[in-house]
Amino acid sequence: MIVMKFGGTSVGDVEPIAQATQIVHEAVTGESAWLGGLGRPSESPQPVVVVVSAMSGVTDSLVKAATSAANRDEQTFRQVKDSLFERHRAVIEAIVGDGETHSVLLSEIETLLHEFENLCQSIYILGELTARGLDAVSSLGERLMVRVFAAALRSRGVEARALEATTLIVTDDNYGSATPLMDDTQARVQANLVPLLAEGITPVVTGFIGATSSGIVTTLGRGGSDYTAAILGNCLDSREIWIWTDVDGVMTADPRVVPEARTLPAISYAEAAELSYFGAKVLHPKTILPALEKGIPIRIVNTFNPEHPGTLVVTEAEPTGKTVKAITAIKGLSLITVEGRGMIGVPGIAAKVFSAVAREGISVLMISQSSSEQNICFVIQQEANGRALRALENEFELELARRNVDRIWAQGNVAIVAVVGAGMKGTPGIGAKVFGALGRNAINVISVAQGSSEYNISLVVDEKDVDDAVRYIHQEFELGQACL
Numbered sequence: 057m058i059v060m061k062f063g064g065t066s067v068g069d070v071e072p073i074a075q076a077t078q079i080v081h082e083a084v085t086g087e088s089a090w091l092g093g094l095g096r097p098s099e100s101p102q103p104v105v106v107v108v109s110a111m112s113g114v115t116d117s118l119v120k121a122a123t124s125a126a127n128r129d130e131q132t133f134r135q136v137k138d139s140l141f142e143r144h145r146a147v148i149e150a151i152v153g154d155g156e157t158h159s160v161l162l163s164e165i166e167t168l169l170h171e172f173e174n175l176c177q178s179i180y181i182l183g184e185l186t187a188r189g190l191d192a193v194s195s196l197g198e199r200l201m202v203r204v205f206a207a208a209l210r211s212r213g214v215e216a217r218a219l220e221a222t223t224l225i226v227t228d229d230n231y232g233s234a235t236p237l238m239d240d241t242q243a244r245v246q247a248n249l250v251p252l253l254a255e256g257i258t259p260v261v262t263g264f265i266g267a268t269s270s271g272i273v274t275t276l277g278r279g280g281s282d283y284t285a286a287i288l289g290n291c292l293d294s295r296e297i298w299i300w301t302d303v304d305g306v307m308t309a310d311p312r313v314v315p316e317a318r319t320l321p322a323i324s325y326a327e328a329a330e331l332s333y334f335g336a337k338v339l340h341p342k343t344i345l346p347a348l349e350k351g352i353p354i355r356i357v358n359t360f361n362p363e364h365p366g367t368l369v370v371t372e373a374e375p376t377g378k379t380v381k382a383i384t385a386i387k388g389l390s391l392i393t394v395e396g397r398g399m400i401g402v403p404g405i406a407a408k409v410f411s412a413v414a415r416e417g418i419s420v421l422m423i424s425q426s427s428s429e430q431n432i433c434f435v436i437q438q439e440a441n442g443r444a445l446r447a448l449e450n451e452f453e454l455e456l457a458r459r460n461v462d463r464i465w466a467q468g469n470v471a472i473v474a475v476v477g478a479g480m481k482g483t484p485g486i487g488a489k490v491f492g493a494l495g496r497n498a499i500n501v502i503s504v505a506q507g508s509s510e511y512n513i514s515l516v517v518d519e520k521d522v523d524d525a526v527r528y529i530h531q532e533f534e535l536g537q538a539c540l
């Protein structure tokens with residue numbers, strides 16, 4: 057059994073949905089023009105659990121509708137409602153064959169959109185949007201899509217059934233970024249999903265959402281449909297988890313920045329985790345853990361180029377002769393520095409810095425402290441800059457007055473470049489090559505950190521230098537050339 061997740065662009069329009077449903081059809085029938093060969097275990101018919109995202113852009117517009125309603129705007133959510141209806145109707149009319157009654161499906165879509173309108177109307181009246189309310193609204197994109205996708209599969213002769221993950225994935229009540237409770241989820245999957253598979257039905261499950269044990273809808277965080285696929289794969293002990301997206305797997309760098317970037321045939325879970333954490337938007341970072349726990353391989357494959365083998369994520373990737381595998385970058389960041397000669401040898405400064413920032417709910421992407429202990433610096437999203445500085449100034453009011461801390465300041469418009477590869481571990485000279493490549497090309501490195509896993513060296517550079525930095529490092533390690 058394979059769990060297959062189709063992302064927003066793979067279900068974003070008539071053509072992609074036709075393509076995606078053909079892929080599922082081939083897998084379940086074993087009549088595979090695309091999926092066989094390539095070392096993929098799909099030559100024979102096999103059960104598939106489908107996970108779908110909302111159509112591309114839909115979650116964004118739902119969020120916009122809810123936030124604008126809270127800001128006393130009564131127009132936007134009504135426009136969003138009309139455009140969502142149109143988008144789904146167009147797909148239904150184009151793809152769902154005669155066997156399926158359009159009117160039944162359209163009335164289900166209308167019911168959900170009516171729910172959407174009521175929710176937004178209440179938010180508008182209250183003038184307030186809670187995290188719980190936002191989850192109720194933003195979950196609707198997936199709830200719409202499963203119905204359409206399951207119907208499209210039925211039109212191809214696949215016996216498919218739409219399922220809401222609210223009946224499968226039990227989470228805590230941390231709205232907006234809920235965590236699954238795996239034991240409860242496992243029990244629900246056994247009770248509600250396994251019997252369908254046993255009957256030969258292909259379940260089509262909403263990505264991104266779950267529900268608390270009392271049934272209130274939650275979401276797993278933006279981009280969380282990948283995570284859904286991994287949670288279900290874990291509970292079902294699936295053979296593999298396939299993430300169908302719009303690129304040929306994980307690449308050595310962003311091909312828009314580095315034209316000679318290549319697809320990596322295989323990477324380890326640890327490498328995938330580092331890459332997704334550092335901005336390679338191929339996998340939701342939380343996807344790795346449920347797969348790793350059961351050693352289930354994840355394949356990242358392209359809906360629009362299904363013959364391409366994509367990238368396989370496994371426990372131990374075969375050695376490729378490359379120490380560095382990929383380079384990613386995150387822009388729009390700010391480097392905050394807390395500096396003072398009086399900090400030397402004083403315990404607890406770092407704890408105070410990071411608890412002040414954590415209380416503001418600001419997440420820290422990278423930390424570095426010089427061993428002289430005269431400064432601690434860390435990187436955050438630029439938009440959190442003001443809040444972080446205010447929180448730190450409050451926290452260190454006394455130390456600033458006593459001059460134990462001299463200065464707290466921010467440098468905006470910086471970027472992190474992350475150089476990732478498990479082969480870097482214990483290999484001397486990687487740092488020298490990275491800095492050599494940048495030094496020869498006059499790119500200034502503002503700060504550096506290396507995780508003790510040694511899978512990653514992260515550098516902070518000025519945002520204007522970041523694309524060049526990625527290109528020079530890519531070239532230095534000859535990542536554009538095929539693996540040995």
Ligand code: ASP
Nearest residue numbers: 109115264278279280281
């Ligand atoms: N639809 C959700 C989002 O846009 C989840 C996903 O696409 O994975 O964030």
Ligand code: MG
Nearest residue numbers: 063064279280
């Ligand atoms: Mg996604």
